[in-house]
Amino acid sequence: MHIFHLDGLTQLARIGDGVVNPKLRVDWPLCCGRGLCHELMPDVVALDEWGYPIVPDSLESHQVADAREAVRVCPTLALRLVDAPR
């Protein structure tokens, strides 16, 4: 599994080139639970009763660009896109 930390444009380009089955993952100790990712992707990320994100097991191809943006703007770098086997 390849994990891409999305804190730079070069890494974003790598994701666009290399991820074949991108999945969103949350680094829970880093997540502040304010739900910005949900605000950006309400059709992809739900919130639990405490305001923490619930991410889907997989992303549809049309959701990947929004997921990249959510990863980019996550204020605590808690969101990641990972390349997982199908």
Ligand code: SF4
């Ligand atoms: S934007 Fe980041 S810190 Fe905020 S709820 Fe989503 S994963 Fe957590």
